[in-house]
Amino acid sequence: MQNHTILITGANGEIGHGLIARLSQQRGVRIVAIDLQPLDPAIQRSCYRSYAGDILDSALLENLSTGHDFDTIYHLAALLSTRSERQPTLAHRVNVDGTLNLLEIAVTQSRQQGRVVKFIYPSSIAVYGLPDIETKVKVGRIKESEWCVPRTMYGINKLYCEQLGNYYSRHYRQLDADTSDGLVDFRGLRFPGLISAATVPSGGTSDYAPEMLHNAAQGKPYPCFAREDTTIPFMAMPDAIAALLLLQEAPRERLSRQIYNVTSFSPSAKEVYDRVVASFPNAKVTFKPDEKRQAILDSWPEDTDDSAARNDWGWKPAYNMERAFTEYLIPAVTARASL
Numbered sequence: 447m448q449n450h451t452i453l454i455t456g457a458n459g460e461i462g463h464g465l466i467a468r469l470s471q472q473r474g475v476r477i478v479a480i481d482l483q484p485l486d487p488a489i490q491r492s493c494y495r496s497y498a499g500d501i502l503d504s505a506l507l508e509n510l511s512t513g514h515d516f517d518t519i520y521h522l523a524a525l526l527s528t529r530s531e532r533q534p535t536l537a538h539r540v541n542v543d544g545t546l547n548l549l550e551i552a553v554t555q556s557r558q559q560g561r562v563v564k565f566i567y568p569s570s571i572a573v574y575g576l577p578d579i580e581t582k583v584k585v586g587r588i589k590e591s592e593w594c595v596p597r598t599m600y601g602i603n604k605l606y607c608e609q610l611g612n613y614y615s616r617h618y619r620q621l622d623a624d625t626s627d628g629l630v631d632f633r634g635l636r637f638p639g640l641i642s643a644a645t646v647p648s649g650g651t652s653d654y655a656p657e658m659l660h661n662a663a664q665g666k667p668y669p670c671f672a673r674e675d676t677t678i679p680f681m682a683m684p685d686a687i688a689a690l691l692l693l694q695e696a697p698r699e700r701l702s703r704q705i706y707n708v709t710s711f712s713p714s715a716k717e718v719y720d721r722v723v724a725s726f727p728n729a730k731v732t733f734k735p736d737e738k739r740q741a742i743l744d745s746w747p748e749d750t751d752d753s754a755a756r757n758d759w760g761w762k763p764a765y766n767m768e769r770a771f772t773e774y775l776i777p778a779v780t781a782r783a784s785l
């Protein structure tokens with residue numbers, strides 16, 4: 447069987463952990479991973495090669511590109527929303543310049559191999575920006591084309607990189623004598639907040655839900671920075687990984703767009719709390735809203751319309767909220783807390 451060589455950036459992160467675990471079960475897959483931090487040994491053993499380095503380091507990227515033939519790139523490396531707001535210029539460099547570097551690698555690889563390189567990009571509900579809570583409640587579920595007026599550096603970076611991906615797929619160097627479009631097959635997902643049983647998030651604005659759960663499992667008090675009525679969409683990590691793989695595998699002709707909403711369940715922070723307390727009755731959660739982080743949450747939609755993903759490539763989450771907690775999160779975080 448022919449080997450597929452896949453590049454994963456930001457491989458040490460929450461999604462990287464889940465994605466490498468799943469890809470390593472597939473036959474004929476070679477994973478090349480890069481992250482700022484040396485890879486967690488638990489996932490490193492599933493990789494063909496791993497590099498500790500920066501996606502802003504052009505020499506390292508060139509080295510990667512000459513050493514391997516990638517057919518797919520999962521570009522996960524990024525600074526998340528809260529961290530990006532604290533370091534906006536660094537966020538712009540990593541999230542935008544870093545993505546540009548990886549798109550250039552995809553072009554080089556495509557020319558080197560004479561075939562299209564797939565570029566899978568996790569975007570976010572942070573690309574949306576509702577002006578106030580009244581509008582958010584009134585509009586409810588929103589489509590990909592609506593309310594793309596983000597108020598965070600992270601959301602702006604993500605929205606721009608979606609456009610960059612579109613450019614590299616369809617209009618790259620459009621004035622050249624030989625047209626260069628079609629070298630990169632860019633496919634993006636707008637993820638909601640993700641909840642993993644295996645890893646604890648850091649640097650995101652949806653972190654209050656997983657933080658509530660992980661702290662409760664460990665018997666630690668948790669001051670929740672979101673108001674009780676805060677409602678944004680969430681997804682269990684196995685569904686996020688399934689969405690990335692399904693979108694990667696979808697035949698190009700089935701895709702009517704390049705960026706897709708995907709979502710699972712939209713609980714309020716109070717509903718997350720109630721679910722956590724049902725499993726951990728001694729959970730010590732207090733609601734201490736942080737006005738500034740709350741304003742960001744209030745600009746994100748309550749729900750997104752993912753009908754295009756469902757129609758085009760058969761997306762359907764396996765986990766609703768109840769199943770996510772009873773079958774995935776609670777058993778795993780309980781086991782993890784007792785280690």
Ligand SMILES: NC(=O)c1ccc[n+]([C@@H]2O[C@H](COP(=O)([O-])OP(=O)(O)OC[C@H]3O[C@@H](n4cnc5c(N)ncnc54)[C@H](O)[C@@H]3O)[C@@H](O)[C@H]2O)c1
Binds near residue numbers: 460500501523570
């Ligand atoms: N987790 C979520 O809830 C969520 C939601 C929507 C979108 N996303 C997107 O999915 C992707 C992965 O998210 P995650 O949850 O795994 O995030 P994460 O923060 O857990 O992982 C990101 C990884 O990128 C690495 N990284 C950061 N800067 C780098 C650089 N300059 N060079 C190399 N590596 C670098 C970090 O070391 C980290 O391991 C990101 O693009 C994120 O924006 C995540």
